Amino acid sequence: xxxxxxxxxxTPVAVFKLSNDFKDDPNPMKVNLGVGAYRxxxxxxxxLPVVKKVEKLIVADNRLNHEYLPILGxxxxxxxxxxxxxxxxxxxxxxxxVGAVQCLGGTGALKMxxxxxxxxxxGNDNMKTPVYVSAPTWENHNxxxxxxxxxxxxxxxxxxxxxxxxxxxxxxxxxxxxxxxSIFVLHACAHNPTGTDPTHVEWMQVAEVMERxxxxxxxxxxxxxxxxxxxxxxxxxxxxxxxxxFEMFCAQSFSKNxxxxxxxxxNLTIVARDADNVRRVLSQMExxxxxxxxxxxxxxxxxxxxxxxxxxxxxxxKDNVKTMADRVLLMRASLQAxxxxxxxxxxxDHITQQxxxxxxxGLNPKQVEYMIKERSIYLMASGxxxxxxxxxxxxxxxxxxxxxxxxxxx
Amino acid sequence: CVLLVTSAAAPSxxxxxxxxxxxxxxxxxxxxxxxxAFKRDTSPKKMNLGVGAYRxxxxxxxxxxxxxxxxxxxxxxxxxxxxxAIGGLGDFTKSCAQLALGADSEVLxxxxxxxxxxxxxxxxxxxxxxxxxxxxxxxxxxxxxxxxWGNHTPIFRDAGMQLKAYRYYDPSTCGFxxxxxxxxxxxxxxxSVIMLHACAHNPTGVDPKPEQWKEIADLVKKRDLxxxxxxxxxxxxxxxxxxxxxxxxxxxxxxxxxxxxxxxxxxMGLYGERVGGFTVVCNDAExxxxxxxxxxxxxxxxxxxxxxxxxxxxxxILNTPDLYKIWLEEVHGMANRIIKMREQLAANLKNExxxxxxxxxIDQIGMFCFTGLKPEQVExxxxxxxxxxxxxxxxxxxxxxxxxVGYLAHGIHAVTK
Numbered sequence: 001x002x003x004x005x006x007x008x009x010x011t012p013v014a015v016f017k018l019s020n021d022f023k024d025d026p027n028p029m030k031v032n033l034g035v036g037a038y039r040x041x042x043x044x045x046x047x048l049p050v051v052k053k054v055e056k057l058i059v060a061d062n063r064l065n066h067e068y069l070p071i072l073g074x075x076x077x078x079x080x081x082x083x084x085x086x087x088x089x090x091x092x093x094x095x096x097x098v099g100a101v102q103c104l105g106g107t108g109a110l111k112m113x114x115x116x117x118x119x120x121x122x123g124n125d126n127m128k129t130p131v132y133v134s135a136p137t138w139e140n141h142n143x144x145x146x147x148x149x150x151x152x153x154x155x156x157x158x159x160x161x162x163x164x165x166x167x168x169x170x171x172x173x174x175x176x177x178x179x180x181x182s183i184f185v186l187h188a189c190a191h192n193p194t195g196t197d198p199t200h201v202e203w204m205q206v207a208e209v210m211e212r213x214x215x216x217x218x219x220x221x222x223x224x225x226x227x228x229x230x231x232x233x234x235x236x237x238x239x240x241x242x243x244x245x246f247e248m249f250c251a252q253s254f255s256k257n258x259x260x261x262x263x264x265x266x267n268l269t270i271v272a273r274d275a276d277n278v279r280r281v282l283s284q285m286e287x288x289x290x291x292x293x294x295x296x297x298x299x300x301x302x303x304x305x306x307x308x309x310x311x312x313x314x315x316x317x318k319d320n321v322k323t324m325a326d327r328v329l330l331m332r333a334s335l336q337a338x339x340x341x342x343x344x345x346x347x348x349d350h351i352t353q354q355x356x357x358x359x360x361x362g363l364n365p366k367q368v369e370y371m372i373k374e375r376s377i378y379l380m381a382s383g384x385x386x387x388x389x390x391x392x393x394x395x396x397x398x399x400x401x402x403x404x405x406x407x408x409x410x
Numbered sequence: 411c412v413l414l415v416t417s418a419a420a421p422s423x424x425x426x427x428x429x430x431x432x433x434x435x436x437x438x439x440x441x442x443x444x445x446x447a448f449k450r451d452t453s454p455k456k457m458n459l460g461v462g463a464y465r466x467x468x469x470x471x472x473x474x475x476x477x478x479x480x481x482x483x484x485x486x487x488x489x490x491x492x493x494x495a496i497g498g499l500g501d502f503t504k505s506c507a508q509l510a511l512g513a514d515s516e517v518l519x520x521x522x523x524x525x526x527x528x529x530x531x532x533x534x535x536x537x538x539x540x541x542x543x544x545x546x547x548x549x550x551x552x553x554x555x556x557x558x559w560g561n562h563t564p565i566f567r568d569a570g571m572q573l574k575a576y577r578y579y580d581p582s583t584c585g586f587x588x589x590x591x592x593x594x595x596x597x598x599x600x601x602s603v604i605m606l607h608a609c610a611h612n613p614t615g616v617d618p619k620p621e622q623w624k625e626i627a628d629l630v631k632k633r634d635l636x637x638x639x640x641x642x643x644x645x646x647x648x649x650x651x652x653x654x655x656x657x658x659x660x661x662x663x664x665x666x667x668x669x670x671x672x673x674x675x676x677x678m679g680l681y682g683e684r685v686g687g688f689t690v691v692c693n694d695a696e697x698x699x700x701x702x703x704x705x706x707x708x709x710x711x712x713x714x715x716x717x718x719x720x721x722x723x724x725x726x727i728l729n730t731p732d733l734y735k736i737w738l739e740e741v742h743g744m745a746n747r748i749i750k751m752r753e754q755l756a757a758n759l760k761n762e763x764x765x766x767x768x769x770x771x772i773d774q775i776g777m778f779c780f781t782g783l784k785p786e787q788v789e790x791x792x793x794x795x796x797x798x799x800x801x802x803x804x805x806x807x808x809x810x811x812x813x814x815v816g817y818l819a820h821g822i823h824a825v826t827k
Contacts, residue, residue: 007545010703013496013710037492045490059485065471066720067463068681071442104529104713111712120433143711216429247429261493262718273428283436290439291565292712294532298682299719 022378030376031394033385036357038324041391048259050316054303069295071286073102077301080308081267085238085250092242092271099270099278101285102296106222106253109268113249114148115288122181127151130182134158138192159194164350164362166196175209188221189234190356193384203237207244217241217248225257227356229325247272254304257321263300331390338399345406359385370409375401440560448798456796457814459805462777464744467811474679476736480726494715496706498527502721505728506687510655521695524702527716530686531642531673537688538669539569540708548601559612579614584770584782586616600634608641609654610776613804617775623657627664637666642673647776649745667691674724677741683720751810758819779805787825795821
């Protein structure tokens with residue numbers, strides 16, 4: 001008789017199962033276009049040169065130890081991370097109305113934001129406030145908000161499968177009809193999984209409706225720098241909303257743009273009306289942190305803080321980021337060109353129009369299954385591919401496989 | 411704008427424009443708040459006896475030699491930074507479980523435990539509390555010893571559990587209220603969760619003796635209670651890893667299917683790296699797989715997967731015989747220094763002329779000492795002597811050194827005579 005006799009087997013998280021299946025595949029031609037981690041042209045993980053440099057600095061510094069960080073994290077990390085998102089000269093920073101919580105990756109930042117909102121936003125412990133996530137979105141968004149207690153997590157129209165682009169009318173329509181004070185999770189750039197971002201003009205339209213209807217802005221920024229190769233360009237939407245006077249949250253991840261995936265480096269940036277509001281919000285964030293992880297891990301945050309706060313290292317980092325973004329752009333251009341040259345049915349412009357790590361190919365579930373089973377090319381059932389999985393050595397195989405799949409499987 | 415309940419201070423018009431007008435200022439954390447106050451104090455004689463972080467005899471943070479060596483080893487390997495699995499680093503979780511249960515544990519051999527890497531002890535308790543909340547439908551009640559670590563209560567409450575207490579500390583003896591504990595345990599409803607501190611009870615430093623643990627284990631089994639062990643100080647209590655894990659291993663041998671939280675913050679000095687483990691001892695390997703799948707479902711929306719650095723260091727130490735040996739010596743060394751400080755504090759109090767009984771300072775075990783000081787005495791000790799500690803009279807012995815133990819004794823005597 002067991003206390004846990006009734007515990008059912010949970011279905012595995014899809015993206016990790018995909019990686020496991022890839023690992024077990026004996027086909028030498030196999031390609032992993034699943035998990036969102038950067039790969040070099042040799043198909044290898046890449047520890048950024050600047051990261052290696054700073055790690056050595058940390059090891060050599062005898063003043064450093066492994067003592068607890070404050071509950072909200074390393075102060076120099078929090079402030080420099082927020083500056084990255086909002087810009088050095090952000091009016092909100094100058095007006096002293098920005099706060100931050102160092103968190104365990106982007107997921108941790110979303111979690112802290114969600115837990116806070118459930119307790120303190122739109123009343124106290126109001127679990128009925130609707131939370132809108134894009135259709136489609138990173139699948140974990142749903143769980144983060146549901147586990148924080150929100151009972152009503154709904155999709156907002158975003159991806160237009162037919163035209164393979166943004167469903168702006170649908171998006172704006174959902175903003176117009178959402179109950180007031182609803183929370184909207186917006187992807188700051190390089191939308192996951194579609195790679196489709198609103199243009200500046202489209203963002204302005206979104207902001208106008210959100211302001212008028214008093215909707216809460218919660219940005220998820222996991223790819224700053226990674227999308228266009230330029231930090232400021234990728235932060236345009238976040239900064240625009242700040243200039244429009246929004247109070248908002250921005251969950252930042254340094255997993256991809258610093259390649260620090262397993263060190264769990266994230267930051268929840270809070271923009272509020274004034275310093276007093278920030279102070280009180282942070283004091284309540286501390287309570288939530290204390291019952292979740294007490295204080296965050298020091299290694300990754302220290303590394304990022306040193307990099308962001310040292311001029312030459314900061315420059316080197318931006319360069320490393322551009323290297324990654326440029327390779328992705330090159331693979332996009334190359335894949336699109338090859339599919340066009342092959343005469344693959346359909347249009348493939350979306351591959352170069354989309355931005356960031358992912359591309360929503362438009363392949364349907366049957367075609368995806370074919371790719372996996374017959375070609376050992378692993379991608380998500382949604383048709384999402386990680387551009388980083390493409391290399392100059394495998395891109396021909398992948399292009400030909402997509403061609404064959406589209407032609408033979410409907 | 412959102413209608414607000416009236417609240418203090420800020421101009422109402424400003425608050426009205428903000429989403430957060432109704433957010434009250436949260437009270438400072440009672441334990442970590444002590445450190446903040448200490449930092450602000452300018453007295454050259456000030457002592458921080460608040461947070462349980464080990465200090466050497468110069469009052470400095472101590473980075474273990476085995477940790478430095480492990481770091482050098484790791485650096486030389488040029489590893490990548492790819493995401494860990496949701497359940498963490500395999501090398502770590504295996505050795506973490508082994509450390510707690512013993513290398514020859516039948517549980518490990520049969521694979522009927524699931525151990526996941528967690529964000530130190532707090533993260534482990536958080537996952538445990540939420541796992542029980544979700545899957546232990548038989549009871550919402552968690553019984554904590556009176557007193558317990560302050561953070562236990564909000565962690566379980568936040569997970570939706572109901573907090574209850576059982577007698578533990580006897581203020582009249584500054585020792586263990588064995589009969590009171592047995593009496594309270596005998597009345598606990600079946601299937602309730604009982605929290606036990608594996609060793610070096612926090613905050614009192616009072617641990618049951620092995621014979622007492624045996625009786626507790628028997629009674630807990632009779633009452634059919636779910637045991638949640640919190641082991642944050644393995645090695646730190648007696649200086650001996652196996653001795654400190656005795657209670658955990660005894661309960662398992664007696665057939666209890668425990669859940670266990672472990673922290674490597676103190677015994678490896680890895681505080682800020684956040685290294686911990688959560689273990690569920692199941693019926694069999696098949697059940698362990700099911701439980702594992704559900705733990706992952708809990709973890710993914712919290713932080714996706716745990717941080718690598720600290721776990722890698724801990725795993726390296728645990729799995730490299732030379733480093734493991736050094737570690738055991740260093741843990742022994744830390745525990746010994748604490749024991750010596752206890753002896754010196756008691757001796758100094760006697761020398762000061764105190765007629766009170768300070769035996770408990772020596773009898774209590776681990777990092778903390780429940781002095782028996784009342785809140786007013788604590789306040790005086792802080793105000794007049796700049797000695798910082800928590801209001802419950804708890805001091806962290808780790809903050810005591812051979813240079814300040816005399817001053818501490820002087821202050822304690824002054825406020826208690």
